[in-house]
Amino acid sequence: MSPHLRAAKVLPVSFFARPVETVAVELLGTVMVSGVRGAVTAGRIVETEAYLGRDDPASHGYQLRRNARNQSLYGPPGTWYVYLSYGMHWCANLVCQVDGIGAAILVRALEPLEGLERMRKRRGGVEDRLLASGPGRLCQALGVTRTLDGSSMPRSGVSVRAGQLRPDERVEVTRRIGISKAAEWPLRFTVAGSEWVSKGR
DNA sequence: GCGCCGATTGGCT
DNA sequence: GCCAATCGGCGCC
Numbered sequence: 001m002s003p004h005l006r007a008a009k010v011l012p013v014s015f016f017a018r019p020v021e022t023v024a025v026e027l028l029g030t031v032m033v034s035g036v037r038g039a040v041t042a043g044r045i046v047e048t049e050a051y052l053g054r055d056d057p058a059s060h061g062y063q064l065r066r067n068a069r070n071q072s073l074y075g076p077p078g079t080w081y082v083y084l085s086y087g088m089h090w091c092a093n094l095v096c097q098v099d100g101i102g103a104a105i106l107v108r109a110l111e112p113l114e115g116l117e118r119m120r121k122r123r124g125g126v127e128d129r130l131l132a133s134g135p136g137r138l139c140q141a142l143g144v145t146r147t148l149d150g151s152s153m154p155r156s157g158v159s160v161r162a163g164q165l166r167p168d169e170r171v172e173v174t175r176r177i178g179i180s181k182a183a184e185w186p187l188r189f190t191v192a193g194s195e196w197v198s199k200g201r
Numbered sequence: 202g203c204g205c206c207g208a209t210t211g212g213c214t
Numbered sequence: 215g216c217c218a219a220t221c222g223g224c225g226c227c
Contacts, residue, residue: 049208058208067223087220089209106208126211136209179208201215 001040002114005031008161010154016077016096020103023096024050024189029165032110034142034158041118041142043110043132044163046194049176050187051093053102057181061102072150073102080156082139082149089136092144094160108177108188109133111196112141134198165191 008031016023025048033042053061053073060070060083073081073095081093081104093104110132112119119131119141132138139145144158153159165171172192175184177200190197 051208060208065223069222083208084221086207086209087222091208093208108208134209176208180206 001033001042005033005042005114005161008163010159010161011078013076013078013152016094017098018096020050020052020096020105021187023094024048024105024187025171027094027105027107027160028171028189028191029169030163031113031161032107032138032142032158033114033161034144035115035118036157039115039118041115041122042113043138043142044113044196045107045109045160046111046191047107047109047197048189049106049108050189051104051106052187053097053104056103056185058176058179058183058185059102059104061104064100064102070102073104074100075150076152079150079152080148080158082144082146084146085136090139090145091135092139092148092158106135107138108135109190109194109196109198110138110141111194129195133196137198169194 027045027048051059053059061073079095085091093106095104097103112131132141170192172190173186174188176188
């Protein structure tokens with residue numbers, strides 16, 4: 001890990017113990033770091049999506065539904081909730097707000113920062129713009145799988161470190177992507193104009 | 202127990 | 215633009 005990145009503090013639990021939309025916005029510009037020593041991969045978060053939990057029809061925590069998959073969604077703020085999407089892609093969420101609501105933020109895209117060669121190898125040599133521009137893609141690039149589910153910082157193998165948007169960057173809010181229920185809710189947040197944001201179809 | 206759907210992606214038409 | 219891959223949850227028989 002570069003000295004610069006090592007100097008950035010891992011986000012504390014208090015960062016996540018706030019309204020999910022606030023956290024989703026403030027996660028933009030922070031850095032998701034995976035692995036240790038010579039095997040670090042890291043990327044700057046440029047796209048997030050909020051899922052409100054209990055009262056959000058699109059959330060895995062809708063009506064406080066519980067099953068074997070989503071146990072960690074009801075853990076304390078800062079817990080990783082990682083699940084398998086469409087039977088083949090892992091998606092990483094960070095639990096927020098207060099215990100038991102089921103609110104979480106899906107990390108949807110990263111701007112690759114460190115370990116580019118390792119990411120390219122994991123991603124099978126796709127063009128760099130596609131390395132981590134999607135929730136499934138970024139998990140593959142960072143080697144995130146079920147083993148991360150239920151863990152939390154700073155002990156977990158993946159952490160998020162402090163980072164800011166640049167002065168020329170602003171946050172854009174849009175409807176959510178890839179879902180059918182409550183998709184129109186303005187809960188997707190991106191760094192406006194970033195080439196690393198997922199494209200949708 | 203069975204079949205359908207999904208917070209996705211990559212490949213082909 | 216369309217579709218398959220692939221698996222867990224859930225509704226329904």
